[in-house]
Amino acid sequence: MNSGVIWITGFSAAGKTAVGRQVQSQLLEAGQPSIFLDGDDLRSILGNNWGYERDQRVELAKVYFRLCSHLSSQGYAVVISAVAMYDEVVQWMRRHIPRSLQIYLRVPEDERRARDQETKKLYGSIGDVARLYDEPAAADVVIDNHGGVSPADSAALIVEAFLNTAWRSPDMGRTAHWSSYYSKGAAPSSPSPFAMAVAEKLSPRPITLLEVGCGNGRDSIFFGRQGHRVVGIDLSAQAIENCEANKGDIDAEFRSGRLPELPSLQNGKFDAVYSRFVLHAMPLAEEVETLEAVHRSLKPGGQLFIECRSINDPMARLGEVISPTERIHGHYRRFIVRDDLLRRLEVVGFDVVHSLEAKGLAVHKDDDPTVIRVEARK
Numbered sequence: 001m002n003s004g005v006i007w008i009t010g011f012s013a014a015g016k017t018a019v020g021r022q023v024q025s026q027l028l029e030a031g032q033p034s035i036f037l038d039g040d041d042l043r044s045i046l047g048n049n050w051g052y053e054r055d056q057r058v059e060l061a062k063v064y065f066r067l068c069s070h071l072s073s074q075g076y077a078v079v080i081s082a083v084a085m086y087d088e089v090v091q092w093m094r095r096h097i098p099r100s101l102q103i104y105l106r107v108p109e110d111e112r113r114a115r116d117q118e119t120k121k122l123y124g125s126i127g128d129v130a131r132l133y134d135e136p137a138a139a140d141v142v143i144d145n146h147g148g149v150s151p152a153d154s155a156a157l158i159v160e161a162f163l164n165t166a167w168r169s170p171d172m173g174r175t176a177h178w179s180s181y182y183s184k185g186a187a188p189s190s191p192s193p194f195a196m197a198v199a200e201k202l203s204p205r206p207i208t209l210l211e212v213g214c215g216n217g218r219d220s221i222f223f224g225r226q227g228h229r230v231v232g233i234d235l236s237a238q239a240i241e242n243c244e245a246n247k248g249d250i251d252a253e254f255r256s257g258r259l260p261e262l263p264s265l266q267n268g269k270f271d272a273v274y275s276r277f278v279l280h281a282m283p284l285a286e287e288v289e290t291l292e293a294v295h296r297s298l299k300p301g302g303q304l305f306i307e308c309r310s311i312n313d314p315m316a317r318l319g320e321v322i323s324p325t326e327r328i329h330g331h332y333r334r335f336i337v338r339d340d341l342l343r344r345l346e347v348v349g350f351d352v353v354h355s356l357e358a359k360g361l362a363v364h365k366d367d368d369p370t371v372i373r374v375e376a377r378k
Contacts, residue, residue: 039082
């Protein structure tokens with residue numbers, strides 16, 4: 001099954017609604033749970049609380065796509081027929097929705113005007129619609145929806161593209177945010193309370209430890225000063241530069257990248273893997289890939305230590321809603337459901353030794369988040 005968002009766009013009278021209905025019908029026939037939404041219906045359902053100026057149209061479009069993302073994250077292919085052709089809307093969708101396609105139905109203006117005379121009669125009142133929108137310059141699929149092409153024909157092309165797309169993992173704005181954050185040198189330099197708690201559970205003899213999401217190296221450097229051999233990785237190249245500048249003479253190596261894309265670290269040589277405040281900074285699919293890579297990185301009997309923000313953290317109710325567990329509040333976070341995380345760890349092949357969910361464990365300035373701590377073994 002393929003969940004995701006199919007956005008069918010085009011100027012008024014391009015045939016979006018008819019094609020959208022056909023797409024949903026064909027998806028259902030293929031066994032894919034799907035939902036169909038129409039922009040005009042949504043505006044009415046939401047109470048017509050937005051006007052028709054560009055900024056109001058853009059904000060309403062983002063409301064549409066936040067709803068689409070929320071539904072698709074629960075296993076549905078969401079088909080939405082809506083104009084919403086604004087560059088900032090396309091950028092938002094591609095940055096925040098993991099599986100999304102923009103479909104542009106291209107129809108000559110004279111054909112659209114002729115169709116409009118038989119239906120909504122909008123062109124007579126709004127004039128040149130091209131001036132109201134940004135015609136897509138890089139739609140994922142462009143279909144000439146005229147000249148004898150039926151809604152079913154266009155829908156078949158869309159369904160084929162949706163079912164056969166190699167989906168990208170969206171950045172969620174993370175690269176830009178963390179590069180800016182670490183370039184400012186705002187991160188604490190002293191070891192976290194979690195690192196100090198984990199240090200008590202590590203062997204007193206030197207071990208090899210991998211930190212996934214090492215940030216500025218505060219905890220990696222702490223473990224290195226305890227006499228352990230440390231490898232730290234982080235998606236932010238700026239963070240890795242900071243680590244190298246701060247590590248001193250400890251036995252540590254730092255690399256930029258995602259663990260699933262660093263095969264040399266997945267050879268079962270680590271005694272322990274440590275990850276603090278990282279799982280909630282990545283989409284679910286990326287978390288699963290990372291946990292699988294962590295399992296490959298550890299020796300038999302190796303330890304895994306995780307700390308992450310819980311779905312019960314008050315911050316989980318702030319910001320833009322992307323899915324039932326994802327928010328944009330300053331930056332992207334996916335708040336973790338403890339039981340779900342424990343199940344995912346067991347599926348990968350870990351034995352959960354201990355788990356805890358509480359406040360008071362990761363206090364920083366005025367922030368006292370509800371966090372989950374997990375200790376597991378391979």
